[in-house]
Amino acid sequence: xxxxxxxxxxxxxxxxxxxxxxxxxxxxxxxxxxxxxxxxxxxxxxxxxxxxxxxxxxxxxxxxxxxxxxxxxxxxxxxxxxxxxxxxxxxxxxxxxxxxxxxxxxxxxxxxxxxxxxxxxxxxxxxxxxxxxxxxxxxxxxxxxxxxxxxxxxxxxxxxxxxxxxxxxxxxxxxxxxxxxxxxxxxxxxxxxxxxxxxxxxxxxxxxxxxxxxxxxxxxxxxxxxxxxxxxxxxxxxxxxxxxxxxxxxxxxxxxxxxxxxxxxxxxxxxxxxxxxx
Amino acid sequence: xxxxxxxxxxxxxxxxxxxxxxxxxxxxxxxxxxxxxxxxxxxxxxxxxxxxxxxxxxxxxxxxxxxxxxxxxxxxxxxxxxxxxxxxxxxxxxxxxxxxxxxxxxxxxxxxxxxxxxxxxxxxxxxxxxxxxxxxxxxxxxxxxxxxxxxxxxxxxxxxxxxxxxxxxxxxxxxxxxxxxxxxxxxxxxxxxxxxxxxxxxxxxxxxxxxxxxxxxxxxxxxxxxxxxxxxxxxxxxxxxxxxxxxxxxxxxxxxxxxxxxxxxxxxxxxxxxxxxxxxxxxxxxxxxxxxxxxxxxxxxxxxxxxxxxxx
Numbered sequence: 001x002x003x004x005x006x007x008x009x010x011x012x013x014x015x016x017x018x019x020x021x022x023x024x025x026x027x028x029x030x031x032x033x034x035x036x037x038x039x040x041x042x043x044x045x046x047x048x049x050x051x052x053x054x055x056x057x058x059x060x061x062x063x064x065x066x067x068x069x070x071x072x073x074x075x076x077x078x079x080x081x082x083x084x085x086x087x088x089x090x091x092x093x094x095x096x097x098x099x100x101x102x103x104x105x106x107x108x109x110x111x112x113x114x115x116x117x118x119x120x121x122x123x124x125x126x127x128x129x130x131x132x133x134x135x136x137x138x139x140x141x142x143x144x145x146x147x148x149x150x151x152x153x154x155x156x157x158x159x160x161x162x163x164x165x166x167x168x169x170x171x172x173x174x175x176x177x178x179x180x181x182x183x184x185x186x187x188x189x190x191x192x193x194x195x196x197x198x199x200x201x202x203x204x205x206x207x208x209x210x211x212x213x214x215x216x217x218x219x220x221x222x223x224x225x226x227x228x229x230x231x232x233x234x235x236x237x238x239x240x241x242x243x244x245x246x247x248x249x250x251x252x253x254x255x256x257x258x259x260x261x262x263x264x265x266x267x268x269x270x271x272x273x274x275x276x277x278x
Numbered sequence: 279x280x281x282x283x284x285x286x287x288x289x290x291x292x293x294x295x296x297x298x299x300x301x302x303x304x305x306x307x308x309x310x311x312x313x314x315x316x317x318x319x320x321x322x323x324x325x326x327x328x329x330x331x332x333x334x335x336x337x338x339x340x341x342x343x344x345x346x347x348x349x350x351x352x353x354x355x356x357x358x359x360x361x362x363x364x365x366x367x368x369x370x371x372x373x374x375x376x377x378x379x380x381x382x383x384x385x386x387x388x389x390x391x392x393x394x395x396x397x398x399x400x401x402x403x404x405x406x407x408x409x410x411x412x413x414x415x416x417x418x419x420x421x422x423x424x425x426x427x428x429x430x431x432x433x434x435x436x437x438x439x440x441x442x443x444x445x446x447x448x449x450x451x452x453x454x455x456x457x458x459x460x461x462x463x464x465x466x467x468x469x470x471x472x473x474x475x476x477x478x479x480x481x482x483x484x485x486x487x488x489x490x491x492x493x494x495x496x497x498x499x500x501x502x503x504x505x506x507x508x509x510x511x512x513x514x515x516x517x518x519x520x521x522x523x524x525x526x527x528x529x530x531x532x533x534x535x536x537x538x539x540x541x542x543x544x545x546x547x548x549x550x551x552x553x554x555x556x557x558x559x560x561x562x563x564x565x566x567x568x569x570x571x572x573x574x575x576x577x578x579x580x581x582x583x584x585x586x587x588x589x590x
Binding site: 014017018022025028029032103105107109110111112113114115121152181195271274276 | 290291301329332333334335336350353354355357358362364366367368369373374378381382383385386387388
């Protein structure tokens with residue numbers, strides 16, 4: 001028994017090394033042309049900035065949006081942007097899952113003693129998305145320093161944890177959405193409406209969306225927990241929609257639950273694939 | 279026992295609910311050290327069998343064990359014990375030098391650096407890969423890449439090597455280099471081979487045992503030389519003539535003659551047991567003026583077709 005457990009640990013450790021090396025290999029090939037990589041990062045940063053401009057333009061015409069002033073909205077935008085950039089970097093290439101299936105590359109991955117999902121993410125990590133996260137992070141830092149926050153230990157921990165939880169939630173959403181491709185050959189469009197839809201949805205106060213969209217993209221797809229609720233908790237602000245206060249602190253828990261759900265969905269999808277061989 | 283299949287079945291539901299049995303009750307045992315050619319026409323169920331052996335596909339019915347493991351339940355464990363080469367799917371990293379692909383696979387399979395260094399040096403030497411070890415894989419020729427693929431599948435010292443069309447698209451020199459490498463490895467007792475191919479010389483060079491499948495069933499399973507004795511190996515001589523001629527009947531060893539272009543091109547099917555290509559060519563040129571000629575290997579499909587309906 002003890003020996004078995006140790007073998008398991010050794011194997012896990014070598015698995016982690018393997019994923020790390022896969023990420024390293026992807027990084028090396030992406031950084032092979034530094035100038036081109038810098039341009040791609042700048043492109044991502046510009047995309048993120050265009051959303052910022054949209055928000056700033058809107059606030060030239062309105063004073064508040066869903067009960068939030070401009071700096072408060074920028075906190076939401078910042079947390080959402082950092083999270084989405086990181087999620088897109090880690091799992092964004094799952095969009096090419098249909099190609100993996102069609103070209104038999106998924107089969108090739110399954111001939112190795114590692115998980116298929118981990119291999120795809122590790123070997124397709126897209127570092128240029130850091131341009132997006134860094135821009136959002138800069139905005140977040142500026143916004144946090146200008147809004148009124150009564151800093152407590154809890155809020156200090158939350159401000160660190162929120163982007164991590166947000167990233168985990170968005171990664172989970174991505175994995176679940178892309179799992180559709182195992183059943184639908186052209187499932188990618190559907191998956192993208194959820195994944196890229198979340199990018200927009202999570203960056204704004206919940207109150208500006210219609211109630212069915214709030215239910216769908218905020219709770220069924222737990223987008224509200226990425227940035228909206230943590231921001232309320234940081235600001236110590238009662239929810240303009242009157243939702244209970246404990247929800248504001250629940251993002252880390254939701255992140256854990258999302259991972260469990262995503263893992264179960266992915267395993268089911270892979271089992272379906274191995275059952276049908278489509 | 280490396281491979282055990284008992285009544286293995288795999289069916290697929292096609293459109294409109296039609297069920298197709300790609301593998302229809304295959305029972306097969308392969309012992310350690312064997313070299314088995316697993317052949318059959320397209321759609322015979324070869325790839326489906328391989329996918330079940332490697333744990334990619336779940337069998338519909340029947341039992342399969344590879345290296346004593348249930349491939350589906352223990353896919354990752356099995357992946358450490360077997361190597362697979364798909365002629366048309368790469369295990370290598372396109373943008374990285376070949377050397378780096380090997381190193382990544384070393385880490386993935388948890389092979390110790392010292393063990394890896396010895397094995398890698400040996401394969402680089404035997405397959406003459408030193409000149410292109412630092413070239414990115416996308417710049418390699420197909421022959422060079424396939425040498426890399428085979429090495430990649432062997433770096434973790436698997437007990438079983440499964441090869442799916444390993445020589446497809448290779449030139450003759452590359453084919454022969456790969457075959458002699460695999461044959462030597464198998465002869466040294468280091469790895470069991472299971473090979474699917476459409477290339478009969480692959481089988482003749484590498485395999486002592488032949489399993490012929492068709493429509494998901496095993497048609498024939500036995501030693502290659504016994505099969506050859508029983509059915510003979512036929513080849514085809516194609517001759518282009520200077521002037522149209524009547525069919526070249528009555529030449530020794532020729533079993534059938536097909537005529538094209540009013541007799542300008544003739545296909546002579548002959549048995550290698552009765553005559554040789556050289557002797558036949560000599561007797562043809564004595565009779566007619568020949569512009570060009572070629573000797574065709576019998577396609578594996580032809581052999582299978584000829585085997586069909588005969589008792590083994």
